[in-house]
Amino acid sequence: MTADTREPQSNDQLPKGVVIGKDGKPCRSCTSKRDFSAWAQMTKSSLKSGSNAGTGAIVGAGAGAATAAASTFSSPHPTPDDCPADVETLGRSTWTLLHSIAATYPKTPSAAQQSDLRTFMGTFSRLYPCWVCAEDFQRYMEKDHVQVGSRDEFGKWLCEAHNAVNVKLGKEKFDCSKWEERWRTGWKDGRCD
Structure with a gap:
């Protein structure tokens, strides 16, 4: 694995939607594949020509900035499996993991x-x-503490947390009364059997 040796650029030199990491460089896991690729292409072009151009980036942005950036542009092609995850791939994979944890959490967990x-x-x-x-998730958890008293309690809490992100992305909310069917037992129509 090699380190990113590209120098940080000023905000006016970055394509719209690129999120700057705390190290001052574009954050791949906070930026959609499309926007990160635009930045990479722009960087390659500017290195060849010696010029700098861009339209701005999300820097020190507030809640939902990365997720809002992700919803602005959908990648035309899925990220290949052997590339670092972009914000969209990371998000989908994370929700799958978290909901799967909820689905296998005990009905009556020990202390x-x-x-x-x-x-x-x-x-x-x-x-x-x-x-x-x-x-953003830390702020959510401060406002609405994680509920761990039972499988159902955690599953519904997690579903509501996921819905809070969906709202920020302009996506439909999921009916949390069906969280277990979606993530644990499978749909009643048998399509998961």
Whole structure:
């Protein structure tokens, strides 16, 4: 693995939608594939020609900036499996993991299991690769504390957290009364059997 040795650029030299990481460089996991590719192409072009051009980036943005950027442009082609995840791929994979954890969480968890889940969610919210998304999720968890008393309680809490992100992205909300059918048992019509 090689380090990103490209120099950080000023905000006016970046394509719209590129999120700057805390290191001052474009954040791949906070930016859609399309926007990151535009920045990479622009960087290659400017290195060849010695010029700088761009239209601005999301820097130190507030809640939902990365997810809003992700919804602005959908990648025309899925990211190949052997490339770093963009914000969209990362988000889909993360929700799959979290909902799968909820689906396998005990109906009646022990005190230790409840503590483990609280610890995991807190750590997860601090380590999430997209810093804008991480901070947004931390704020959500401060406002609406994670519910770990049972499988159903955690599954519904997580569904509502996911819906909060969906609203920011302009997506439809999911009917949280069906969270277990979607993530644990499969749809009643048998299409998951």
